Each structure stands twice: as structure tokens, then as C-alpha cells.
Amino acid sequence: MKEIVSIVKCIDYNPKRLKKALEDSLKNINFDFKKINKVLIKPNLLGPHNPDQAVTTHPFLLEELCKILKKQGVKKIFIGDSSAHSTDLSFEKCGINKLKKYAKIINFEKEPKKLFSLEENQKISLPKILSKVDLVINFAKLKTHGLTHVTLCTKNLYGCVPGKLKEKLHKVYPGVKEFSTLLNRIEMQIKPKLCFIDGIIGLEGEGPGASGIPIKSQILIAGKDCGPVDIIATEIMGFKPNSIYTNKNYNIKKSQIETIGDGKDIRLKFKKPNTAMLTMFLWLNKLFPKSKIIANPEKCISCGICVKKCPVQALILQPHAICNHKTCIKCLCCVEVCPHDAIHLEEAKIKKLISKMVLKIRKV
Numbered sequence: 001m002k003e004i005v006s007i008v009k010c011i012d013y014n015p016k017r018l019k020k021a022l023e024d025s026l027k028n029i030n031f032d033f034k035k036i037n038k039v040l041i042k043p044n045l046l047g048p049h050n051p052d053q054a055v056t057t058h059p060f061l062l063e064e065l066c067k068i069l070k071k072q073g074v075k076k077i078f079i080g081d082s083s084a085h086s087t088d089l090s091f092e093k094c095g096i097n098k099l100k101k102y103a104k105i106i107n108f109e110k111e112p113k114k115l116f117s118l119e120e121n122q123k124i125s126l127p128k129i130l131s132k133v134d135l136v137i138n139f140a141k142l143k144t145h146g147l148t149h150v151t152l153c154t155k156n157l158y159g160c161v162p163g164k165l166k167e168k169l170h171k172v173y174p175g176v177k178e179f180s181t182l183l184n185r186i187e188m189q190i191k192p193k194l195c196f197i198d199g200i201i202g203l204e205g206e207g208p209g210a211s212g213i214p215i216k217s218q219i220l221i222a223g224k225d226c227g228p229v230d231i232i233a234t235e236i237m238g239f240k241p242n243s244i245y246t247n248k249n250y251n252i253k254k255s256q257i258e259t260i261g262d263g264k265d266i267r268l269k270f271k272k273p274n275t276a277m278l279t280m281f282l283w284l285n286k287l288f289p290k291s292k293i294i295a296n297p298e299k300c301i302s303c304g305i306c307v308k309k310c311p312v313q314a315l316i317l318q319p320h321a322i323c324n325h326k327t328c329i330k331c332l333c334c335v336e337v338c339p340h341d342a343i344h345l346e347e348a349k350i351k352k353l354i355s356k357m358v359l360k361i362r363k364v
């Protein structure tokens with residue numbers, strides 16, 4: 001049987017239109033909430049961002065979903081996350097605390113934990129509640145990402161890893177390939193049975209944080225499994241699905257997925273992050289100097305968030321953030337968390353120029 005992925009159009013965050021988009025999506029994928037009493041919603045709350053920045057799952061969508069769940073007889077709703085930093089502040093800034101009348105808001109860092117198996121002899125400590133609810137709803141955001149190139153349902157589950165453990169795992173799995181395999185293993189343990197992607201306003205370019213640019217993508221994507229939903233979302237964004245390691249690891253053929261909904265023929269062209277462009281030209285790395293993490297002293301306010309987040313202590317404040325390039329593993333966590341778009345992975349100008357020229361010739 002084919003995996004069904006729904007893509008419905010929704011032009012903005014008007015509550016009436018959101019309600020319809022959610023109801024249509026559930027109908028398209030034939031989902032009902034029979035025998036489901038306890039639900040945990042995992043949104044993307046990367047950090048304390050205003051919903052207009054399009055970095056986090058929009059609270060209006062979550063509100064409409066909570067109303068549907070209540071109407072369907074769901075007795076207990078939880079909304080939980082562990083942000084890249086400042087989770088409690090994120091709940092406030094992202095508009096999640098306003099949903100307390102529908103759901104219990106939980107900071108995964110403060111929740112009891114349970115060991116989940118990742119692979120033989122390897123376990124990971126995740127919030128116990130993930131195994132205590134009848135249904136986990138994964139509510140991701142349609143965004144680009146410097147390291148993994150896109151961040152959709154699979155990557156969103158990394159927010160179930162509480163607090164500092166996230167940084168530690170970046171150190172253990174430093175490359176994009178290993179890190180993506182870790183993401184797939186975490187997904188296998190959590191296995192959300194209902195997945196949404198808020199693509200009403202997505203984020204393109206240097207996502208997933210403040211450096212990305214909001215894009216009016218006007219779609220809501222839904223399905224019962226992360227893999228097919230991510231594969232279709234990647235294609236809609238204008239990336240090759242198999243160029244994303246987490247997608248490749250699912251080993252699902254496009255022919256095994258059926259798309260449905262009034263948005264199923266939509267194809268967008270999200271601006272790719274520089275890192276995605278440059279991985280197409282790995283030969284350039286051999287000829288020219290390697291990329292480096294650089295903070296812009298005009299934008300950096302020396303808040304120290306990136307310093308705390310760096311898994312290998314490669315950053316210091318002097319007074320602005322400065323990177324020890326020998327220690328840096330290029331996990332891009334600093335870029336992800338900087339609230340001021342002040343720190344980036346800088347490529348040699350000549351590399352950027354050549355890759356742009358080749359792309360132009362190839363019309364990519």
C-alpha cells in the first residue's frame with residue numbers, strides 16, 4: 001500500500017483557514033482519533049523567536065489543532081520541546097504559553113527521562129512522556145538548514161533530546177552523514193504517527209534560525225510517517241530528496257508515495273543554504289582554503305549564547321565571538337542559535353564565485 005502525503009494550500013495564518021487546512025489534511029490521510037486519549041504535540045521551537053520570523057511552528061496552527069483534538073474527544077494534550085537554548089523563554093516568545101488553556105506545556109529538560117535504544121549497546125535518555133502518550137504529533141516547520149540542508153519532521157525530533165545532551169551528541173556525531181543517521185535512529189524510537197509541516201510561511205536561505213529569510217510557501221503538509229512527508233516536502237522546496245541523508249536513510253522510493261490535496265502540484269524554489277550549494281563542489285575545497293566560522297563584530301552583541309552552545313568549546317568572547325578554527329567541527333550550532341544573524345560559515349570568495357558560475361551554466 002502506498003504512503004499518502006497530503007499537501008493543502010493555505011494562504012495565511014487566518015484561524016478559519018487554518019482550521020479548514022488541518023481538517024482537510026486529516027481527511028486526506030484518513031486519520032481519526034478513535035481510542036486516543038493522551039496526545040503529545042512536538043512543535044519546532046528552535047529558540048525564543050517571534051512567530052513572524054518563521055523560525056518556529058506557528059502558535060495559531062497549534063491552537064486550531066488543539067481545538068480539533070478537544071472536539072474529537074482527546075482528554076489530555078501536552079505540548080513539549082527542548083529548544084536549542086532558553087526553552088522556557090521560547091514558550092513565551094513563540095506564543096506557546098497562550099495555549100495553556102488547551103494543553104499542558106512541558107519543558108523536556110525538566111521531565112523524567114527514560115532510556116531508549118538507538119543501536120546495539122547504545123541508549124539515549126529521552127523524556128519518558130514520549131512513551132506514555134497514545135499519540136505523538138510531530139509538527140515541524142518547512143525550513144532550510146546549514147548542516148542537514150533542510151529541517152523537517154525527522155530533524156524536528158532532535159528537540160526531544162533534552163538540553164546539553166544535544167551538544168554532546170553533535171560532538172559524537174560530527175559529520176552530516178553520521179548526524180543524519182542519529183536523527184533517523186531517534187525517529188525510529190519516537191515514531192510519531194501523525195506528522196505535519198507548517199509551510200504556510202517557510203524559511204529559505206541560511207536557515208534554520210535568524211539568518212534565514214521567510215518565504216510565503218502557503219502549504220500545509222501532512223502524513224502518518226516522517227519519511228514520506230519529508231521526502232515530498234524536500235521535493236516541493238526544490239531540493240533533490242535523496243540529496244538529504246535522512247531521506248536517503250528511509251529507503252523509500254517516490255513510487256511508494258501518493259500525494260493528495262489541492263497543493264499537490266505546487267513546486268517552489270527555496271533559496272538553498274550556502275553549505276548546500278558548496279557540497280555540490282567538494283573539489284573546490286581541495287583547491288582553496290577551507291570554510292571558517294566568523295562573527296560579524298558589527299552585529300555581534302557578545303551575548304555568549306553561541307559560546308555556551310558550542311559542543312567543542314571552539315568559541316570565546318573577545319569581546320565578540322571568535323572561533324578557534326582548528327577545534328571547530330563545523331556543526332553550525334552557533335549559526336543556528338545566534339539571535340542576531342551575527343555568525344556564519346564563511347567560504348573563500350573565489351569558491352563562492354566559481355560555484356555560482358557553474359550553477360549558472362548548469363541552470364540549477
Ligand code: SF4
Pocket residue numbers: 295299300301302303304305306307320321337338339340341342343
Ligand atoms: S555571535 Fe551571536 S550568539 Fe554569539 S555572542 Fe555574538 S550575538 Fe551572541
Ligand code: SF4
Pocket residue numbers: 293309310311312313314315323327328329330331332333334335
Ligand atoms: S564554532 Fe560553531 S560550528 Fe564550530 S564547533 Fe562551535 S558551534 Fe559548531
